[in-house]
Amino acid sequence: MASVSDAELKNMTQEERVTALGMRTEQLTGKSLYLEFDPDATENFTYPWAPDVDFNKRTELDCDGKTTTEVNSSIRALMKEGYGTVVLKNPRGMHSLGVGILSRLNLIVEGSTGYFAVGLIDGPNVRINGRVGWSCGENMMSGTILIEKNAGSTFGAAIRGGDLVCRGSVGSRTGIDQKGGTIIVGGDTGALSGFMMQRGRMVVCGNAGKNLGDSMYDGTIFVGGEIKSLGVDAIEAELTDLDKAWLTRKLTQYGLMPDKGVDHFTKVVAGKMLWNYDNLEPSEKKLIL
């Protein structure tokens, strides 16, 4: 609550609590709802942690013999001390490495990680020299993640912002439920990539597996190679000059620009037939079987 804390509420009598929470008739009349919170109030509202870090302050952290929790809390402790560049050595396929970092940070992972690498992040710039397991960069809000080798399935599941880049190939269901941001794959992607995609862009320089963009609500997928098949309600669209300029800029930025340029990319968008089921013509209704 705004003006009273949980702890204070606990110590109050029921009568005091009623008053403190603004439940008295005098306070209730006039619909106090929109005015109740004090602009300076922070509890239950402001984001609790955003340390000020210096990118030039660099340190290494050896993961050997440590648990994930120890590594993750060490990262936080280092950030608190102002370290802006952290190099993780010997990650050895650890799960949930570097998740939940909600602040600026330059994170370099020298090796490969397990599931959920750097998921739930908002801000950091991450470089992973090895491979990553399933669901890397899951639900990321902003920042960049660059993976040098291959990635597992559900790469960038439900991401909402930032750039998630894999130089190698990725598994299936890449960018499932994507809600924003950009996913870039240097190699191939597996089946059902872009499943139920909502927003954002996905670029695949190699080939795409079957059912690409199945049931996508919106968003754009660019594929450089072959598409095995398109999913329900995913359709090809014309590659505009704007798209080409954007692709050129993004791919150059990550050193993934193909020698033959970007003219050969296929653009896939939502057919928008499934937006409102009632609008379907009788012959179209079989679409969703």
Add this chain to the structure above:
Amino acid sequence: MADGDLPKKPALARDVNRIGNSFIFPPAVMDDIHIKSELGRYRMRGFSLFKKIPHWDDLTFLPGTLTRFVIEGYREKCETKTIIGPRAKKPIELDIPVYITGMSFGALSYEAKTALARGATMAGTATCSGEGGMIPDERRYSSKWFYQCIQSRYGFNPNHLVLADGCEFFIGQGCKVGLGGHLMGQKVTDQVAEMRSLPAGIDQRSPARHPDWLGPDDLALKIQEIREATDWQIPIQLKLGASRVYDDVRMAVKCDPDSIYIDGMEGGTGAGPHLATEDTGVPGMAAIRQARKAIDDLGKRGEITLVYAGGIRNGADVAKAIALGADAIAIGHSAMMALNCNKDIPEANYPEEVGAEPGYCYHCHTGRCPVGVATQDPKLRERLDPDAAAERVYNFLHTLTIEAQLFARACGKTYLHSLEPEDLAALTMEASAMAGVPLAGTNHTVGIADYHHL
């Protein structure tokens, strides 16, 4: 009538020539077929199941008489404190055993969500975000707040996750087990769409499977990820729709959450296919018993909390669910009724606005809620005064608690959670078999040879 005439014999109300009526195809079923053959799709609705199933009314309490000692109402204490996730660094401590379940902003209006939050805070209990992300004011009004990690991940934000007192994984809901959420286009306003990163006005059918994990092995890792992101502070709860409860809960326990939430088939929804609400899941009394057994069999009693929701209407239902083995209770639709759902308020004109009389409305999915609860329409929302509504929610939660206490005291318990299956008897064979309590007046529990060696 002239003097002395005998009264005319009235005609029979029934048609004696009629052979009979179809039980399989009563008029309502025929109407349904007529409508669907025009529509070409399943019919959506809100509310919960309509058909009769073995329910809380089929159980009765066996209070103390001479063999048991009763506790004085009001004068002697009957503790109601409830803890969800005792192993977590910061368990959720509730003053009462009932909290408000997750109902999305989108399904409910801003006013309804904040009124629920304020009422719950008054009563010393928790609320839950539901699908579709956090509205900051709900968080601020709630002293204890669950954040839902649902399949669609609509609006899921790690910055909001760290503000939560608990994280609930939605895996299924009792009303439509195995299906994702639904929100019809009428309710996907610009604001709701923006929170969910969707185009406005579409019929939103959420995924039924999580994007980043598939089976229980992955889920165990996913739980770890959330724990890492929240510094192992808050309880993690898994919400399951009741189906193969014993096996599902064993799997869930293996994933090592702090709490397991079972939603019985009585559970409500904001929008779902009519048939799914009728024909999926198992009743709460069976689900609680099986879930309790699974948790106990794996030696996790007292470590992993069991929360139950679905069809809870009054304090007797709360007490019965607790007696069967639930540690805490969540309520959805009955809290909406405290907000005014189905009440004939002066501003509302039910027949004109939704085509049903007050008391018979199940039209949450249309977004035309006549009382401003399940809608996004600014005109309709004005009909809900959040201040008065908050007070009603508080009153209702308080009532549920004192009613439940009444049964606990009568059964001789000084702690509400001391209620046990032994305090119950069943009124029907079905209830006896499902709830595993003896048929009233007998020593016989249907399906169990020797009750004491259950």
